[in-house]
Amino acid sequence: MKIIAGADIGNSTTEVCLGAISDNGFRFLSEAMVATTGMKGTPANAKGVRVALEQAAEAAGIQVQDIAVIRINEAAPVMGDTAMETITETVITQSAMIGHNPDTPAGAGLAVGITAGLETLQEKPKGEAYLVLIPQSLSYEEAAERINEAAASGYTIAGGIVQRDEGVLIYNRLKEKIPFVDEVKAIEKIPEGKKGAVEVAPDGQTIQTLSNPYGMASIFHLNADETKSVVPIAKSLMGNRSAVVIRTGGEVRAKTIQAGALTAVGERGTVQIPVDAGAEAIMARLSEVAPLISVTGEEGTHVGAMIDGMIRSMKDVSEGISQHSIAVKDVLAVDTTIPVSVEGALAGEVSMENAVGIAAMVKTDALPMRNVAKALSSETGIYVEVAGVEAVMASLGALTTPGAGLPLVILDMGGGSTDAALLSPEGVVKSIHLAGAGQLATLLIDSELGLENRGLAERIKTHPLAKVESMFHIRTEDGLVRFFEEPLPPKLYGKVIILDEDGYLPVESRAGMEKIIAVRRDIKKKIFVTNAVRALREITENLREIKSIVMVGGCALDFEIPAMILQELSRYGITAGRGNIRGACGPRNAVATGLVMSYADGGTRHG
Structure with a gap:
């Protein structure tokens, strides 16, 4: 018996699937999921993969050393940041x-x-x-x-x-x-x-x-x-x-730092786009020259500093890779507002300024997953190979969803990227890997609500809200009233709370519940609906040719995102639903499962 491990290293989580090949055929053994260690695409990922392998091996009743081959996904890191349209710092002199x-x-x-x-x-x-x-x-x-x-x-x-x-x-x-x-x-x-x-x-x-x-x-x-x-x-x-x-x-002095411009070099030409034109204009101009070769920011401006910072961060954590070989290959821009402190104020006043949130996909000439494979092999003593493009592997894994068949279209929404793939009956896959997903949504919720608490922003993104109206009842965001026999903790009275499975967490923000809900939903639509349509247009010339889509990835578990995407895609006659990988994992573990399947099947042609 030969045991194969598939490891999907994402921006937020690392998922593992174990499968066994024997004379009796192939079967899946177990799966596991842990938080990703380090930035995706860096040797630090190896520690997280090892922990996930240990958990999966324990669930399967084997030792990690029993694994013959570890296969990891081929993907680029995705980073998100915000570039101000115009930052006005009001200095009270x-x-x-x-x-x-x-x-x-x-x-x-x-x-x-x-x-x-x-x-x-x-x-x-x-x-x-x-x-x-x-x-x-x-x-x-x-x-x-x-x-x-x-x-x-x-x-x-x-x-x-x-x-x-x-x-x-x-x-x-x-x-x-x-x-x-x-x-x-x-x-x-x-x-x-x-x-x-x-x-x-x-x-x-x-x-x-x-x-x-x-x-x-x-x-x-x-x-x-x-x-x-x-x-x-x-x-x-x-x-x-x-x-x-x-x-x-x-006098009141106002110091303004311009947001600057993006320069995009694509296969169809070069364009320069001022950030203060807004997200819609940025995305329209980028599409004129796509596919993109590189994106740079104007020196001495906010967007220039942001792009340079992403490239430096990638170089700092990528062993043996020169900064000249690192480039931004895809960008998702989202209009937002962020609170800017008014310097000289007496009680922490802020002014809401227009901003453009940007997720950028950073790639290198030599994909950094090669270094991850080397580190993981050293960590475990097991042969490790970089096996395939994320979207291709996700489409194979999605095929294990009960009721799924060919042709198959998948939409994989993770922490850093949104992937789409079209798998034909002949086994040919057309795929696209785009910047922008869950982490950018968390970043923008945190910025727009002025929370300065990324963990709280993540929970706002993934859970519904309620308002504590008395010590014995709350009103949920859908208008329902829930009563309690025992009084709620006094610290929650009058607060907006997150309906977390672990209890009620107060949201320390000056924004009311309606404002928080509006910000959360608006950001999700701008990121996930925009990227879903953008990705699908990359894999097919006519969206109406697609009949159904299997949604996979962590963000497919969100309580709002799948419905938002379904509502948008219904305009094209498309039905979209959450996947259920291997009939047991829900929308998770698609890539890891696909990595194991690809090995068992001897590989899949893709283009």
Whole structure:
């Protein structure tokens, strides 16, 4: 008996399939899946493959040393990043300082006055309206008492700016109610004696005056040029429940770094595409010269730095490969927005700026999987060969889905790439390997929601959401209400939560549930639906000739993506469904299974 292992090394996961060839024929033994170790296509992958082999061998009741041949897939690494269309970094010098916290303001209305420390207010004249600054050294009881005393002695207190999260506690103890903005962490940066404004919106609404440059112009008596300079400040405050703006003189400076342009060299010519034209224009121009030979970015710009960084990363982890032999062979561009910090702000303010998310497929003259095979052979002591193109192997594995037959079209959606293959009754395969899949979706969800937590973004991508409306019930994103006999943890009250199989995880984001859902679905459509159609057009001239598609890969398990793709492809009369590899693995393990089958069958012709 000869035991063969197929190992599919992906950007996110590594899957293994074991099969045995004997005098009685061929049979599958077991499978396993682990997280990929290191960047795909680098020697670090060997450790993950070894762990998966050990798990699969244990499940099959054999030793790893019993394996005669290990076959790994031939594929290029795919990296994703974002290039800003225009990054405007608003530097607050001596003009305006802003701070806001939309979660816990107190009161409602617009208050205009002169900034003054509450501890030294008695030293100020009584003829002005004041915005009192309340540092964390003052307790909320003491702050409320001092404000009440000052008002009783003739001071006009228009509003308050609080360093701690105590605006409501102070507000509730006042005899004359005024609006407060709290959690202004850098309150010490606010100079005294300067004109400022505090705005708190009524419940269920957002601020109207300080998020409007002309509203600020009215308060601070700005001319036309000065009004233009406060537009970035107004943008950063849009959609918030509260805000504070302090006028301190001088100018607001805005530093802009251009996104730059992509230069694409293809078999049909060369084009230069400005990134600020947007994703749709980028993809249209790329298709004019496809198939692509290389893509580079303009030096000294965001996209240039991004592309150069990808190539350097590939070189750093690819032993014996020169940087000149590494090139970007495919690009997927997606329009998005990302939060950009407003430098000089008081409470972490951000301005949402247009961006283009880019996934790039990086290939080398000598495919790096050869180095992986060498490392894996050294790690295990077993003969390792690079056996075939991912899409070709996936199509063979997909054939084991009950009900599947020739001709077969597969759509393989993984962590880094989207592959499509058409397997004819004669055994000839036409395939395409494109950049962009699950990892890019996670990256863009993380960026667009400003999470700075890739793990949380991944779970938002793969799980539905709910809102905790009381300690005993939640409302899921599809509108259903779920009740509980035992109270939920208090920390979840009022939060958006992820309905994870391991429990309820709160989403720490200023975005509401509807916004999070909209971002998640929009990003999935832009990546997976776009790439599905793009890949299928590469393998057939007429989509209407395709009758059915088997979807495989980790993203085929997603609770939304298959339905989105099916809805789009139904326009062409195409039916698409999840594969069930070997009738047992669902849409996973297609490539690993195909690698084993290909060996047992003596290989498959492909083109």
